[in-house]
Amino acid sequence: METRTCEITSQSFAITAEEAAAYEYFDIPVPAVCPEERYRRQLAFRNEEQFFWRKCDKTGAKLYSIFPSMTAFPVVSAEYWWGGELDALSYGKPFDFKRLFVEQLLDIWWSVPRPAVRVQQVNQCTAVHDVARAKNSYFVFSGTDIDQCCYSVGVWNSKEVIDCYFVSDSERCYECVHCFGCRNLRWSEFCRNCTDSWFLSNCEDCRYCLFCTNLKGKEYYIFNRKVSPEEFDRIVREWTFTARARVEAATEEFETFLADQPFPHMIGDEPEENSGNYLYQCRSAFDSFECVDAANVVHCHWLRGARDCLDGFGFGDGLSRSIQFVNVGSGAEGVINCIECWNNVRDLVYCSYCEESSDLFACVGLRGKQYCIFNTQYSKDEYFELRARIVAHLRERSIWGKFFPANFSGFAYNLSSANFYMPLSKVPAKMLGFRWDDGDEALKPSLLMGGVEDSGGDRFAEVPQRTEALSAQHVSELYLCELSGKPYRLAAQEIALYQALGVAPPGRCFEQRHQARIKRLSPRRLRSxxxxxxxxxxxxxxxxxxxxxxxxxxxxxxxxxxxx
Structure with a gap:
């Protein structure tokens, strides 16, 4: 094991023999930055919480986007991006060995348009990003094969899921975190195959349970105590979860109960074969978090279906043999230092928003291409000869293998996922090289429903306290978040889900609800x-x-x- 000093924090960190071997395999130097700061840098290239109104830089049409209007690169509608009109090779320039590599990459980076949101095969969806094969969904970040889902981040193969985080193969779930294969589950966390229950934590194969933790294969339990079906039904009715005040009281009671209930040191499977937290169906996953079906991965986060990867954040789906990446997957292989590349890409280095391509170096926005450098087409022999020369050039200057600098991100720090998971104030963020946005351009979900921008902001209604009080008229009302004071609205499909699930509408905006869910997770740092x-x-x-x-x-x- 080798000990190094982080060039950002000056704190020491370890490089294991296995990590060193992996970096050698990828032919890049071991990092000079500690895992925590590498994780922060990856998060700074993501936005999984906010949308912005802006215009398409090609058509002028008004659209919602994960990028604010002042983003340095052009932003176009998803329809334009997928429509085939964009010729990213037209932005290409030959590499100049007399100029700085980063300077030339920035020229391409800020010139090529990006899609406002990344969506594929969506039907009747509003405000969704990083979503595929979805219908009738609203305000969802990162989801695949979903129907009637809203206000959630990380939802896969699920239906009628609302206010959830990292949920898959589930139906009719509300306020759930890390739940899989569940149905009719509410206010629960770290559960698998649980149904018809409320307020569960770390339970498996349970049904008709209330205020329980660490149970497996149980039914009709309250506070981890067996009760009769009749008593269970009576107590559930007495709690009246259709009233928000009762839900708040139940939440406090559940937290009090959990305070002396032990947690295993790692949530997930095979804790003696893996290290990190929230690792499900994983093998040889080390210092990794929130991964499903991942094998031989180190310092990885948010991967679903990945093999032989190091230092990456999202998303998987057949991802293999890749290092230092953000949002890469769908059959991707051999990816090094890339952001947002998908759909069977192979052997890409320093690329962004490329798909169905192979053998690309420092390219942006290419689709179905091969043997390109700086968005310039070469023959096979020309490509490999020039690539080798550029890599040698970067090695001489100790640049080769380093991840993108902070100023490459399309998001200011306070508008990125980094600020949700690793909050910083303005001055420390800028000292680390990140930008900061002092504006208030973020688009509240309520604005997506229309009419709010014309309301003048002087009419606010009281949020209904009970599910029974909800009606179609509440779609037109404007409410204030009880924590942040920000306005929000209730969507029609949202109201329908509250009524179907029998839960009271929230008194807080999506941002506050999402933050509360994130705070239930452990830090991404291991201690002995x-x-x-x-x-x-x-x-x-x-x-x-x-x-x-x-x-x-x-x-x-x-x-x-x-x-x-």
Whole structure:
């Protein structure tokens, strides 16, 4: 194991022998930046929370976009992007060895248009991004094969899901975090195959349960205690979850109950074969978080279906043999230092928004191309000869293998996902090289429904306190978030879901609700601990002062699960 000093924080960090071997395999130097700051840089290239009104830079049409109007590169509608009119090769320039590589890459970077949102095969959807094969959905970031979903981030193969985060194969779920294969589940976290239940944490194969944790294969339990079906129905009715005040009281009671209920040191599968947190169906996943079906990955986040990857954030789906990337997948292979590349790309380096292409170097916005450098077409022999010369040129200047600088991001720090997961104030963010946006251009979900911009902002209604009070008239009302004071509205499909699920409408805007869900997750940093029972050392992402006690997984399996 090698110890290095982070060039950003001056803190020491370790490079394991396995990591060093992986970097050698990809033929790039080991990083001079610690994993936490590398993670921050990746997040700064993502926006999974906000939309902006702006005009298409080609047609002039008004559209919603993940990029604000002052973004340096042109932004076009998804229809224009996919329509075939864009010729990204027309922006190409030959590489000049007398100029800085980063300077020339920025010329291409700021010239080639990007799509306002990335969507494919969507029907009757509004305000969705990074979404494919979706219908009747609203305000969803990162989703595939979804129907009637809204206000959620990370939803796959699901229907009628609202206010959820990282949920798959589920139906009729509300306020759920990291839940899989669930149905009729509300206010729950880290559950699998649970149905018809409320307020569950870390449960599996349970149904008709209320205020429970660490259960497996149980039914008719309340506060981890067996009750009769009649008593269960009576207590659920007494709680009256259709009233927001009762939901708030139930939330407080559940948190009090959880305060002394142990958590395993890692949520997920095979904790002795993996390290990190929230790793499901993973093998040999190290220092990684929120991954599903990933194998041989290190320092990876938000991957679903990936192999042999290092230092990446999203998304997977057949991704393999790639390093230092953001939002890459759908059959991608051999990707190095790329952002937003998908659909069977292969052997790409320093590329962005490319698809169905192979053997590209420092290209932006190409589709169905091969043997291109700086958006310029070459023959096969010309490509590999010039690529080798450029790589040698970058090695001499200690640039080769480094990720994109902060100023390449299309988002100011406070408008990026980095500020949600790793908040910074303006001065520290700018000291790290990130931009900051002092404007208030972010588009509230309410504005997407029309009419709010003309309302004058002087008419605000009181949010209905009970589900029974909801009606079609509430679609036209404007409400104020009880925490931020920002305006928001209730969409028609949103009201229909509240009524179908029997839950009270929220008194807070989407941004505050999403932040609350993120805060339920552990930090992306591991610490060492030791089991008081077995003396076994382990690493966990849960801090010492977590909201509930943490136990070594093996001790937890022996002492907690058997009692349930």
């Amino acid at each position: 601990d030791k089991s008081p029972n077995s003396g076994r050392s382990f690493r966990t992402a849960f801090p010492e002062q977590w909201r509930r006690p943490v136990a070594f997984h093996r001790d937890w399996e022996r002492s907690v699960r058997p009692l349930r």
